[in-house]
Amino acid sequence: MRIVFRFRTALAPMLGVLLAVIALPVGADEGKAVFSDASRIVSIGGSITEIVYALGEERHLVARDSTSSHPEEAQKLPDVGYMRALSPEGVLSVNPSGILALHGSGPKEAVDVLKKSSVPFIEVPDHYNHEGILEKIRIVGKALGVEAKAEKLAAETDAKLTAAEKQTAAIKDRKRVLFVLSTQGGKILAAGGDTAADGIIRLAGAVNAIEGFSGYKGMTDEAIVSAKPDVILTMKGGGPPISEDELFANPAVASTPAGTNRKMISMWGGYLLGFGPRTAEAIHDLAVELYGNQVAD
Numbered sequence: 422m423r424i425v426f427r428f429r430t431a432l433a434p435m436l437g438v439l440l441a442v443i444a445l446p447v448g449a450d451e452g453k454a455v456f457s458d459a460s461r462i463v464s465i466g467g468s469i470t471e472i473v474y475a476l477g478e479e480r481h482l483v484a485r486d487s488t489s490s491h492p493e494e495a496q497k498l499p500d501v502g503y504m505r506a507l508s509p510e511g512v513l514s515v516n517p518s519g520i521l522a523l524h525g526s527g528p529k530e531a532v533d534v535l536k537k538s539s540v541p542f543i544e545v546p547d548h549y550n551h552e553g554i555l556e557k558i559r560i561v562g563k564a565l566g567v568e569a570k571a572e573k574l575a576a577e578t579d580a581k582l583t584a585a586e587k588q589t590a591a592i593k594d595r596k597r598v599l600f601v602l603s604t605q606g607g608k609i610l611a612a613g614g615d616t617a618a619d620g621i622i623r624l625a626g627a628v629n630a631i632e633g634f635s636g637y638k639g640m641t642d643e644a645i646v647s648a649k650p651d652v653i654l655t656m657k658g659g660g661p662p663i664s665e666d667e668l669f670a671n672p673a674v675a676s677t678p679a680g681t682n683r684k685m686i687s688m689w690g691g692y693l694l695g696f697g698p699r700t701a702e703a704i705h706d707l708a709v710e711l712y713g714n715q716v717a718d
Contacts, residue, residue: 454543458518459565465504465512466523468554468697469545470495472561473521475698476570484515486526490658490691491699509534521564523547547696549620551582554696574698581701588716589626589708596711597630598622599650599679602637604663609640609671617694622654624700625707626716642673650679652711656690663687686710 456462461483464470470489473479484499486507501511505527512520512535519541526532526544536542543564545557555575562571600618602610612618615635622629630650631640640648653674655663665685674680688710692703708716 454541454564455566456519456521456541456543456564461516461518462565463501463512463515463517463520464489465501465507465520465526466545466547467491467504467691468547468557468695469521469523469561471695471697471699472558472574473565475558475574476562476565476567478565478567478570481565483517484512488691491695507531507535509538513538513540519543519564521545521561549615549617549696551579551586551624554582554698554700555579557697578698578701582704585701585704585708586624589624589704592626592708592712592715596627596651597649597678598627598652598654598711599630599645599648599677600654601663601668602656603660604667604671607671609645609674610637611640611645612637617696618654620696621693621700621703621707624704625711627652627707627711640673645671645673646676648677650677651682651684653679653685654707655685655687656693657687658690 459481462481463484464473464482465486467488467490470482470485471491473482474492474495479494482498484501485495486504487500487502488504489495499515501515502508504523505525507526507528509531517540520535521543522532523545524547543560545560547553548556555578558575558578559568559571562568562574600612600622602612611631612629613631613634613636614629616637619629630648653668655668665683668685669675669680669683679685686707688703688707692699693707705716
């Protein structure tokens with residue numbers, strides 16, 4: 422069931438998954454509370470919902486946002502809309518006892534209304550690194566009153582991440598990777614620093630081909646050529662996929678090493694960029710795509 426809400430953006434259908442992971446400053450004082458009543462929780466943010474399920478606490482959930490597509494069972498929950506395009510009415514219509522939201526939920530006006538409502542609102546920081554994932558798990562566990570289970574999950578996740586990072590740390594010849602979000606209107610929209618794409622590229626033992634800016638920006642032909650990417654990385658889900666033919670038809674992209682070798686990798690956005698319980702597997706899978714048998718199973 423999808424809950425109809427009034428706030429929409431033109432790009433939301435295409436960028437739904439990415440909107441869950443765009444970098445924004447993290448609130449330092451958020452995410453420290455415990456719900457006094459965790460019987461009816463709205464989970465906003467794909468990684469947050471995954472953590473709730475990984476903890477075995479999904480019985481608390483009464484709704485989720487559109488980026489919360491894993492596990493498949495979560496899709497049966499009412500959908501309150503895109504994480505960055507929420508309406509207070511849509512979220513509150515399910516009569517929640519608490520709202521558990523990933524930092525970056527929006528728009529700001531909607532979040533401000535939710536925070537001022539009578540429903541407790543806990544915001545979870547979002548850092549695109551190893552420790553940030555463990556922090557998410559612990560904060561979600563504390564909010565739901567299952568800290569012991571959260572510590573166990575954090576320890577298991579920590580071990581998996583450490584193993585994945587150990588594999589990629591041994592890679593010497595690191596490839597330059599350009600993450601392309603869209604090619605709408607023939608314009609290449611790419612990921613710079615302080616983004617989930619930048620974080621996963623680095624963890625997988627590669628180098629972000631884009632330097633000098635943070636966030637997601639449109640690229641000039643000159644910037645694409647000078648970036649010299651060995652590989653183009655894209656995501657599936659959240660909108661029309663970027664085809665190889667479309668991408669490499671761009672003259673600037675075609676002139677790069679990635680274009681010469683037609684090297685493009687596409688992975689599911691929520692899995693690749695979520696920074697949640699499955700990120701160790703995503704690191705390994707991306708590294709294998711990049712380096713083949715240089716990465717041990």
